Amino acid sequence: MTPDNPFFITARIPDPYFCDRKAETEQLIDYIHNGYNVVLKAPRRIGKSSLIRHLFQQPEIKSRYNTLYVDIFGSRDLSDFINEFQRAFLAAPIAKGEKTMKKIKAYFSNPYFSISDSLNGTPLPKIGFTAPHTVEYTLQEMFDVLEKTDKPNLVVFDEFQQIQNYPQRAAAILRSYTQQMNNTRFIYSGSSRHLLQTMFEVSGEPFYKSAMPMNLDIISLSAYREFCSSMFHLYKKEIDADAIDMVYNLFSGNTYDIQVVMKGTFAQTAPREKASQDTALSAIFEILENREQDFREKMNELDNQKERKTLYCIAREGLATGLTSSQMLKQYQLDNASSVQNALKNLCGDKLNLVSRVGKNHYRLQDRFFELWFAKTDGRFDEKISTAKDAFDKERALTGVTSAPPSQSI
Ligand SMILES: Nc1ncnc2c1ncn2[C@@H]1O[C@H](COP(=O)(O)OP(=O)(O)OP(=O)(O)O)[C@@H](O)[C@H]1O
Ligand SMILES: [Mg+2]
Numbered sequence: 001m002t003p004d005n006p007f008f009i010t011a012r013i014p015d016p017y018f019c020d021r022k023a024e025t026e027q028l029i030d031y032i033h034n035g036y037n038v039v040l041k042a043p044r045r046i047g048k049s050s051l052i053r054h055l056f057q058q059p060e061i062k063s064r065y066n067t068l069y070v071d072i073f074g075s076r077d078l079s080d081f082i083n084e085f086q087r088a089f090l091a092a093p094i095a096k097g098e099k100t101m102k103k104i105k106a107y108f109s110n111p112y113f114s115i116s117d118s119l120n121g122t123p124l125p126k127i128g129f130t131a132p133h134t135v136e137y138t139l140q141e142m143f144d145v146l147e148k149t150d151k152p153n154l155v156v157f158d159e160f161q162q163i164q165n166y167p168q169r170a171a172a173i174l175r176s177y178t179q180q181m182n183n184t185r186f187i188y189s190g191s192s193r194h195l196l197q198t199m200f201e202v203s204g205e206p207f208y209k210s211a212m213p214m215n216l217d218i219i220s221l222s223a224y225r226e227f228c229s230s231m232f233h234l235y236k237k238e239i240d241a242d243a244i245d246m247v248y249n250l251f252s253g254n255t256y257d258i259q260v261v262m263k264g265t266f267a268q269t270a271p272r273e274k275a276s277q278d279t280a281l282s283a284i285f286e287i288l289e290n291r292e293q294d295f296r297e298k299m300n301e302l303d304n305q306k307e308r309k310t311l312y313c314i315a316r317e318g319l320a321t322g323l324t325s326s327q328m329l330k331q332y333q334l335d336n337a338s339s340v341q342n343a344l345k346n347l348c349g350d351k352l353n354l355v356s357r358v359g360k361n362h363y364r365l366q367d368r369f370f371e372l373w374f375a376k377t378d379g380r381f382d383e384k385i386s387t388a389k390d391a392f393d394k395e396r397a398l399t400g401v402t403s404a405p406p407s408q409s410i
Helices: 022-033 048-057 078-091 098-109 139-147 160-165 170-178 193-201 221-234 241-250 255-267 277-301 305-317 326-331 337-348 368-378 381-398
Strands: 038-041 066-071 153-158 184-190 212-215 355-358 362-365
Touching (some): 022 184, 022 212, 160 170, 305 368, 337 355, 362 368, 368 381
């Protein structure tokens, strides 16, 4: 069925509405076919989960592998992990396929593998498979079943860095299973570059060098331009290239942000009409209006004036640096260098999580809409538009990437 709006903001995107990622999809298929595991890294909202869902739909993967997607976002310990794994395991066709079911049944009817009561450890009477949701699988059991399937398996653990927060030594436990798997390839995906790098690139860590690293970059501007225009065309609408470029630069190519704005821009464009920069701006203003309350609450959550002023200073600067210099302290009426440093620590910390450090000494608000809200409130939106490309280029240079994503497709 044709959707009313072709710009999706959920992780499951039907193929016709999925933008680019051809090179990345091919690269992943290639790794998997050649027997590699992969660790897929990207900042939040760039498109890791969508890419994995897209990969699962590709004929080369769909026909040749049993695919399991395990999202462990929000899991707090190994037991949560096992629950999520089991949920994906039972939902997968391997658990439904009659042939495999027989194998599973035979496997569990083996007296050696009685399923135990997880609360008090006493063996339960043998359980059949009539009500799979009541069955509990141990990690060993699930991995054993996977090892015996006819088709090889592709298992994705999304937000994998989460296991580093578990109280148990989860990485060591999991690695002891995964390293024995011949029939299963793994993709470990996550947004904490630092944690994933530690897990996979520090010798002595259980997952050290157990997967090919792959950094997922933003979608290139040329690919996004082409995609947007074709989506508008599909519905007999048009969009100015300038409007696409403006949105892309304002949001530094962040996939979620640009998709949300394009969704709004598309909705505001009637058939046979052409969306302009003004249409895109009107879509952005509508989003800012809807989030007004959210932004005000965020400001109220800040304990003190110093944090508010420092946040304002970063928002205003866009990509802020030299925050403790006498010129900045004066311009933004900030108290002194140490109070700015304290404020920065809190603003970047897990509790508030409002600011990210870019490169060595630069700071930027995490939520670009929040930055734009400040600009709009101040009547400085035009300034944001005119400086957006420079700020974006600088940001990419600071993070060690050039302005054009390497996967750029023509
Ligand atoms: N190739 C694409 N084409 C169109 N939209 C996309 C594409 N990739 C991602 N998106 C959109 O961008 C948003 C973010 O994507 P996704 O949830 O996959 O990111 P993520 O990297 O997994 O984020 P998180 O770290 O928060 O889990 C989604 O709303 C999705 O619809
Ligand atoms: Mg995700």
